[in-house]
Amino acid sequence: MTSQAFQRYxxxxxxxxxxxxxxxxxxxxxxxxxxxSWLTRLDPELPVSLYLHVPFCRQICWYCGCNMKLASKRAPLKEYTETLKREVVTLADTLPDRMQVSHLHWGGGTPTVLDPDDFEATMTAIRERFDIAEDAELAVECDPRTLAKSMIERIGALGFTRASFGVQEFDPKVQAAINRIQPPDMVKSAVDDLRAAGISGINFDLIYGLPYQTTETLLDTIDICAEMRPNRIALFGYAHVPWMAKKQRMIDAASLPRSAGRVDQASAAAEALQRAGYVAIGLDHFALPEDDMAIALAEGTLRRNFQGYTTDNAQALLGIGATSISRTPEGFTQNISETGAWARNVEEGRLPIARGRALIGQDALRGHVIEALMCLGKVDLHAAAKKFGAPERWYASSAGVLTDLMREGLIDFVAGRLSLTEAGKPLVRVVASAFDEYLSANKARHAVAV
Known part of the structure; x- marks a missing residue:
């Protein structure tokens, strides 16, 4: 494959x-x-996972595309957790029985901006209505700039097993351009305190394609991160979408690397992480060989959901909090994003759903194929057809695209078995899109593939 062709994809x-x-x-x-109705039909014998969303941060990062609010006072945060607890009750009362939880994840925003007592009270409300499995993964997203030792001690005492940091980039010029100043010593101190509190799973998020970022600054950041030895590192491409994320209007588009620079950053960073001993997982994750995620990849049980790659195999992911998304075997839903409207619905005893999507037609089949490609880099299209009761050549409408991808050397495709080549792995989203029957009619603007 020529460099021009790769760049085009x-x-x-x-x-x-x-x-x-x-x-x-x-x-x-x-x-x-x-x-x-979907919740009432869940199997009470199978576990679920919970996701709690806190759309508040102490400081605004200009690169962020999330729906968040600035938390300058404690009162709104306390009110929010009170509503979270009410939603937990409403959700639990809707389920067919008391359910077991195999994964629990706090995201945002920055969940650790909450008062430790309010955070613990919400966890108590969950334990009163759900059974947390002994081996459950309890994870929380943190911001090292605002993570207090009192919160670290509390989440350790509550049995949390994993904490995530948005490191992004350590170069001072890049940090100033994205309004996120956090020197390496600040991050290392937080990591050391978390490990001392018994939280052994540490995740770092890095971003390429940031303003003023170069391949050299990113590789320096990776060297610093590797010394702290986080269990997992996610490497995301910055999506500059100022028409959607108004905060990003603070970033000068002229300071962003061009497409060729992004590709160089992504490939160089991936190589550096693997040299540092991390296993490449899917599109943008890396994990130490002994980490559960690397094991899941080797065993073929890796999954993908709204939090990215995961070891979560629960039958459903149930979102709690404003803008959170849920997945059940029958479809997806998203909570109301505006916190006031979300709170009013919860206070009136309603599930605060704004929108969703029921699985119809070949949705489950195509979702299975896309997830297999994104997670494992391969899929047997004929076996998938048999699993979902579809004709063997159900993918006939994609035949032309698949032929082009083979010609370009991105995939191998023999007897219905499709696998990514080394050249195709960084472009897995492009390959997956061949099975997206809605993409051509989609008016939404997405991030570039690399």
Whole structure:
């Protein structure tokens, strides 16, 4: 494959495929009543996972595309956790029985901006209504700039097993350009304190394609991170979407690396992480060989959801909090994003659903194939057809695209078995899009492939 051809594919705008159908296809046709019916049909003998969303941060990062609010006072945070607890009760009362939880993840925003007592009270409310499995993964996203020792001690005492940091980049000029100043010593101190509190799983997030970032600054950042030895490192491409994320208007587009620079940063960083002893997982994750995620990859049980790659194999992911997304065997839902409207619905005893998407037609089949490609880099299309009761050549409409991908050397495709080549692995989102029957009609703007 020529460098020009790779660049052409790398510049394609395609979804990240953390769900299928993707979020732009959610609509208000799926409401609280439909979600309630899906919940009542869950198997009470199988575990679920919980995701709690806290849309507050102490400081605003200009690169962030998340729906968040600035937390300058304690009162709104306390009110928010009170509503979270009410939603936990409403959700639990809707389920067919008291359910076991195999994974629990606090995301945001920055969940650790909450008062430790309020955080613990919410966990108590969950334990009163759900059974937390003994080997459950309890994870929380943190910001080392605002992570207090009192919160570290509390989440350690509560049995949390994993904490995530948004490191992004250590270069001072890049940090100033994204309004996130956090020197390496600050991050190392937080990591050391977390490990001392018994939280052994540490995740770092890095970003390439940031303003004023170069391949050299990113590689320096990786060297510093490797010394701290986090269990997992995610390497994301910055998506500059100022028409959606108004905070990003503070970033000068002229300071961003061009497409060829992004590709160089991504490939050089991936090589450096593997030299440092990390296993490449899917599109953008790396893990130490002994980490559960690397083991899941080797065993073929790796999954993908709205939090990215995961070892979570629960039958459903149930979102709690404003803007959180849920997945059940029958479809997806998303909570109301505006915190006031979300709170009013919860206080009135309703599931605060804004929109969603029911799985219809070949959605489950295509979602299975896309997830297999994103996670494992290979899939047997004929076996998938048999599993979902579809014709063997169900993918006939994609035949032309697959032929082009083979010609370019991105995939091998023999007797229905499709696998990514080394050249195709960085472009897995492009390959996955060949099976997205809604993409051509999708008016949403997505991030570039690399």
């Amino acid at each position: 790398a510049e394609q705008s395609v979804p990240r495929y953390t769900s299928y159908p993707t979020a732009p296809h959610f609509s208000d046709a799926v409401n609280a009543d439909i979600y309630q």
